[in-house]
Amino acid sequence: MEDAYLVLNKLTKTYPNQPRPAVHEVEIDVARGEFISLLGPSGCGKTTTLRMIAGLITPTSGRISVDGTDITSRPVHKRDMGLVFQSYALFPHMSVGQNVEFGLEMRRIARGERRRRVAEALDMVHLSHLANRRVSQLSGGQAQRIALARALVIEPTVLLLDEPLSNLDAKLREELRVEIRRIQQEIGITTVFVTHDQDEALAMSDRLVVMSEGRVEQVGEPWAIYETPKNRFVADFIGRTNMFDGQVVGRDDGVLRVEIAGVGTLSVRAPEADLATATVMVRPHRVRIEPAQQMANELKGRVVQSSYLGDVESVVIDVNGTRVLAERAHSGRPLAAGATVGLGWGDADAYVIPQ
Structure with a gap:
């Protein structure tokens, strides 16, 4: 990236x-002012990567640079990065204002x-009115906002967020992720966000970095990773999905016909695919129950749940x-278990996962 x-x-x-590296040859370029999320299951290396950026962990090899300057060996207190952790890490004996001011005092401002x-x-x-309050009197959401203010007040080169919302309830998490994104865009700060929550990553990020076993599996815009995953792991990890493995039995005008044992022949638009076998992916929201019109892929089944x-x-x-x-907009009483239903989707609603 230029x-x-x-x-x-x-x-x-x-x-x-250890049988394998915690992080293995990770290569990521982040643009100035970009918000990227490191996303993956526990143990994938996302937090280790963030802590190496922060200077809290020393890399075994590789290089980290900010604005063209190599900072790989620079100590954490000389990196001018803002850190927000899951645990807030506020000083209980200080007021809200004193907590926010602490980093500036250390820099002799x-x-x-x-x-x-x-x-x-x-x-x-939006917490000016709490400047004199003790942090022990704050709610979880307020404490996390103060931790964010403390990280931003030093005017950092990069903002690092290590699962900052994981201790909060679902509604507050949603509110705060909107706030964090608003602030990040308002001040234009380069941000690296670590999370295992797919909804957070999809909603907040300019780009996602999906990791597994210390390696980067795919980097891309949220919509691209969701709709066109690079491999089976990414398809399975990002959102819910249906995957069908089968034999390619025909090809016509950019549409593959794939025979799935027990299901039948599925059609999927894949103009550049040249495969003998294929994994067809269909997201649940693309599956229509009792479709009103004829579709390229039509099946019959029994409602399990x-x-x-x-x-x-x-x-x-x-x-x-x-x-x-399958997912459908709610329209009255849910379908009863055991009911026989028709379902279908178009050939453009499916995707062939690269092998």
């Missing part, structure tokens, strides 16, 4: 007596400038021993 601001070049971390910047930071997170989720109904359908997930 306009890369934060660059990770073959970043690797190996621990003694003049008192008048400190007060101005603290006021601006608290205003940014139907879950009412408020705005949508999630349905598991058995098609000759194969489970198919």
